[in-house]
Amino acid sequence: MQGLPPTIAITGMGAVSALGNGVAAQLAALRAGYSGIGALRYHDLGFPDLVFGEVPMSDAELKTAVKWADAGSDLSRTVLLGLLAAEEAMASCGAKNKTGLTLISASTVGGMDRTEREYQYRDSDTARLMRAARGHEVSDHTRYVARSVGATQAGTISTACSSSANAIMLGARLLKTGRANAVLAGGADALCGFTIAGFRALSAMDAKACRPFSADRAGMNLGEGAAYVVLERLSDVLESGRKPLAIVAGYANANDAYHQTATSPEGIGPQKAMEVALRVAGITAANVDHVNAHGTATGNNDLTELIAMERLFGKVPPFTSTKSLTGHTLAAAGALEAVFSVLSIRHGFVPPTARAGDVVEGCRSLPVKVPTDMAVRTVLSNSFGFGGNGTSLLFSAA
Amino acid sequence: MELWINAAVCHPLPWDLGNTDVPGSELLNKGAARRMPAQMRKGISCALQALANAGTVKPDGIFMGTGLGQVDDTIGFLNEIEENAGGILSPSGFMRSTHNTVGGTIALLLTADGPNITYSHGLASLHWALLNATLHAEEHPTHNLLVGAADEHAPLLDALANVAGLTGRTTLTSGAAFAVVSAVRNATSLGKITGLWTALRANGKQWWTNEELSAPIDLVLFGSDPFTGALPVLPPHARSLDYRSFTGTHGSAPGQALCMALHKLNTGWSTDGMGTAVTSVLVVDQHGEETSAMLIER
Numbered sequence: 274m275q276g277l278p279p280t281i282a283i284t285g286m287g288a289v290s291a292l293g294n295g296v297a298a299q300l301a302a303l304r305a306g307y308s309g310i311g312a313l314r315y316h317d318l319g320f321p322d323l324v325f326g327e328v329p330m331s332d333a334e335l336k337t338a339v340k341w342a343d344a345g346s347d348l349s350r351t352v353l354l355g356l357l358a359a360e361e362a363m364a365s366c367g368a369k370n371k372t373g374l375t376l377i378s379a380s381t382v383g384g385m386d387r388t389e390r391e392y393q394y395r396d397s398d399t400a401r402l403m404r405a406a407r408g409h410e411v412s413d414h415t416r417y418v419a420r421s422v423g424a425t426q427a428g429t430i431s432t433a434c435s436s437s438a439n440a441i442m443l444g445a446r447l448l449k450t451g452r453a454n455a456v457l458a459g460g461a462d463a464l465c466g467f468t469i470a471g472f473r474a475l476s477a478m479d480a481k482a483c484r485p486f487s488a489d490r491a492g493m494n495l496g497e498g499a500a501y502v503v504l505e506r507l508s509d510v511l512e513s514g515r516k517p518l519a520i521v522a523g524y525a526n527a528n529d530a531y532h533q534t535a536t537s538p539e540g541i542g543p544q545k546a547m548e549v550a551l552r553v554a555g556i557t558a559a560n561v562d563h564v565n566a567h568g569t570a571t572g573n574n575d576l577t578e579l580i581a582m583e584r585l586f587g588k589v590p591p592f593t594s595t596k597s598l599t600g601h602t603l604a605a606a607g608a609l610e611a612v613f614s615v616l617s618i619r620h621g622f623v624p625p626t627a628r629a630g631d632v633v634e635g636c637r638s639l640p641v642k643v644p645t646d647m648a649v650r651t652v653l654s655n656s657f658g659f660g661g662n663g664t665s666l667l668f669s670a671a
Numbered sequence: 672m673e674l675w676i677n678a679a680v681c682h683p684l685p686w687d688l689g690n691t692d693v694p695g696s697e698l699l700n701k702g703a704a705r706r707m708p709a710q711m712r713k714g715i716s717c718a719l720q721a722l723a724n725a726g727t728v729k730p731d732g733i734f735m736g737t738g739l740g741q742v743d744d745t746i747g748f749l750n751e752i753e754e755n756a757g758g759i760l761s762p763s764g765f766m767r768s769t770h771n772t773v774g775g776t777i778a779l780l781l782t783a784d785g786p787n788i789t790y791s792h793g794l795a796s797l798h799w800a801l802l803n804a805t806l807h808a809e810e811h812p813t814h815n816l817l818v819g820a821a822d823e824h825a826p827l828l829d830a831l832a833n834v835a836g837l838t839g840r841t842t843l844t845s846g847a848a849f850a851v852v853s854a855v856r857n858a859t860s861l862g863k864i865t866g867l868w869t870a871l872r873a874n875g876k877q878w879w880t881n882e883e884l885s886a887p888i889d890l891v892l893f894g895s896d897p898f899t900g901a902l903p904v905l906p907p908h909a910r911s912l913d914y915r916s917f918t919g920t921h922g923s924a925p926g927q928a929l930c931m932a933l934h935k936l937n938t939g940w941s942t943d944g945m946g947t948a949v950t951s952v953l954v955v956d957q958h959g960e961e962t963s964a965m966l967i968e969r
Contacts, residue, residue: 381769381770388749389749389752392749392753393753395827395830399830399831399833399834400834402831403831403834403835406831407835410738410739410791410793411740411770411791412791412792412793415792416959416960416961419871420960424871425870425871425872426869426870426871427792427869427871427961428790428792428795428799428802428869429790429791429792429796429799430788430789430790430791430799431737431740431769431770431771431789431790431791432770432771432774432787432788432789433769433770433771439788443788443803443806446806447806450806450809452802466752467748467749467752467765467768468765470748470752470760470765471748471760471762471765471766471768472765473760474759474760474761474762474765475762475765475766525786526786526787526788527784527785527786527787528733528775528778528783528784528785528786528787529784530778530779530781530782530783530784531779532779533766533767533772533775533776533779534762534766541784542784545784658771659766659769659771659772659775660769660771660772660774660775660776660778660787661775661778661779661787662771662775662787
C-alpha cells in the first residue's frame with residue numbers, strides 16, 4: 274500500500290518590498306497597515322504623474338546590503354533584490370547547510386532595467402548594450418541567486434503575475450516526489466520603464482494610490498521586490514530538531530482560456546485554481562480562515578476574483594489585497610504574498626486593504642480594511658496573470 | 672520516470688533544412704493567424720500539428736520553454752517607447768512580450784483550462800517543461816499534455832553576438848518544437864523520455880550517476896556553450912554529433928534536438944553517418960555553469 278505523500282513545510286523566508294527590507298519589516302508594516310505607495314525616489318524613470326510601490330533603497334544601498342562577496346558591481350536591480358531576499362530566507366531556515374539545494378525562481382522582466390537604459394546605444398555603441406544584454410534574460414537573476422546560496426540545480430518560471438506562486442507549487446511537488454531535498458522558491462522583479470509604459474498603455478494604472486475591491490477602484494500601482502521561501506519535507510525538518518514555520522498544504526494552476534489580459538466575466542479560471550488547491554489540501558472552503566487575494570485594483574480583476582470567491586465560499590472569509598500596501602510586484606507577488614500569508618498564520622492577524630471604499634458593484638463582500646487580530650490557521654493566496662494564468666496556494670499552520 | 676512522446680513536430684526540420692513548409696499552418700484559424708507575428712505563428716502551428724498527429728483535441732496541460740520569450744515584440748515595444756516618449760502607446764507589443772504568451776495563446780485557441788506553465792531558463796527551458804509534464808503525468812496518467820519550446824530571432828541579436836565575439840562560432844537562429852506526451856504508451860508513440868538532468872557547476876564534471884546511465888548510449892546529440900564554446904562532459908564511448916551544426920543556437924534548440932532524436936529512433940535517419948541501429952539518444956547542452964540533458968529511448 275502506498276503511503277501518504279510527504280507534507281511540505283516552509284522553514285525559512287526572506288522578503289524585500291516597498292514595506293522595507295526583511296521579513297521583520299514586512300511584519301511591522303502589515304500590522305501597522307502602512308502603505309509603501311508613493312512617488313519614485315530611487316529610480317530615474319520619469320512618470321511623475323504615477324505612484325509606485327518602490328523598494329526604499331538605492332541600487333548602491335542594495336549592493337551594500339547583499340552579503341554575498343562575489344555579487345559583482347554590474348548587476349540589475351532584479352538580481353540585487355533577489356539576492357537580498359534569498360540570503361535572508363536561507364539564513365532563517367535553521368539548517369546548517371543545505372546539500373542538494375534546488376532553486377526555483379521567477380521573473381517577468383529580468384534585467385530589463387539595465388537593458389532599457391542602454392537600448393538607445395544599440396547602433397552607436399552596441400558593445401555597451403551587449404554588456405547590459407548579458408544580464409537581460411529572466412533567468413539571469415536565478416543564476417546569481419543559485420551561486421550565492423550554493424544551489425546545485427536551478428530553474429526559472431515566467432508566467433507573468435503568477436510566476437513565483439508557480440515556483441512554490443513546483444518546489445512542493447519536487448519535494449513530494451523525492452526529486453529534491455530542499456527547495457528555495459520565489460521570485461524577483463524590479464520596476465522598469467518597460468512595464469510601467471506597458472501597463473499604462475493597457476490603461477491598467479491608477480494615478481493615485483490604488484483601491485482594491487472598491488467601487489471606485491481605477492487600476493493598479495506597480496511595485497517591485499523579491500521574496501523566497503525555503504521548502505523541505507516536514508519529516509526531514511522534525512528529524513533535524515527544527516520547527517517549521519507553516520505548511521504548503523495545497524496548490525493549483527489553471528488557465529482561464531478567455532483573453533490574453535482579462536479574466537472571464539464569471540472568473541472560471543480563478544475559481545478552478547482555488548477549488549483544486551483546496552482539493553489538493555484535502556479541505557473544504559469552509560476551512561479557509563483568510564484569503565490573501567490577487568486584488569490588483571483593476572476593474573476586471575477585482576470584479577471577477579470577487580465573483581469567483583463569492584461563488585466558491587458563499588460568505589467569503591476575511592480577505593485582503595496587500596498590493597494596496599506593496600504595489601503589484603509582478604513575478605515576486607506570489608512569493609511575497611506567501612510570506613505575508615505565513616505571517617498571518619504565525620502572528621494571528623489579517624493585514625488590511627488600504628483605502629478600500631464601497632463594495633464592488635454587483636458583489637456583496639468587502640475586504641478587511643484595518644489590521645485585524647484573529648486566529649488564522651489556513652490562508653488561501655491567489656495569484657493571477659496574463660495569458661489566463663491562475664494559481665492558488667493554500668498555507669496552513671504547522 | 673517514463674514520459675511517452677506520442678507526437679513531435681518542429682520547425683525548421685534539422686534533417687531537412689531546405690524544407691520551409693511550416694507544419695500545421697493550415698490548422699491555425701486564419702483570423703487568429705493574421706493577428707500573430709510570423710515567428711509566433713510558426714510555433715503555434717507546430718503545436719497544433721503535434722496535437723493533430725497525436726489525435727488530441729484539447730491538451731490537459733501545457734508546459735512550455737523559451738530562452739528569450741517574444742524577442743520581436745519586446746524590441747518592438749522598446750522602439751515604441753523610444754519613438755513615442757510620453758505619447759500614447761499600443762499595448763499589443765507589451766502584452767505579447769510576456770514570456771508565457773505562446774502557451775497562453777494556445778490555451779485560448781483551444782479553450783484548454785488545465786495547468787499552463789512557461790519556463791525560461793536558457794537552454795534548459797524545455798527540460799523544466801518536460802519535468803513539469805512528468806510530475807503532472809504521474810498524478811494524472813490518462814492526461815495528454817502539450818510540451819514545447821519556441822524562440823525567435825531578431826537582427827539585433829546578431830549585432831549583439833558580433834560584438835560579443837560569437838560570429839563564426841555561434842549562429843543565432845530561431846525555431847519551435849512541440850510534443851504531445853503522456854504517462855502511458857499509445858498507438859502513435861514515437862519514443863519515451865527516460866531521463867532528465869539540469870545540473871549547475873557541472874563544467875568539466877560528470878553530471879550523471881553511473882546508475883542513471885548504466886546502459887550504453889547509442890548516440891549523443893550535444894551543443895556547446897554559446898558564449899565560450901565549452902563542451903559538456905559526455906558519457907564515454909558514445910558516438911556523438913554536434914546537433915547545433917544543424918539547428919543553430921537558440922533557447923529552444925534542444926526541442927529540435929529532441930525531434931532529431933525521435934526521427935533517428937524511428938527512421939534510422941543516417942545522414943550523420945551514425946548508422947541505423949539506434950535505440951537510445953542522449954541530448955546534452957552546456958550553458959554557462961549549467962549542463963542539461965534528456966535521454967530518449969525507443
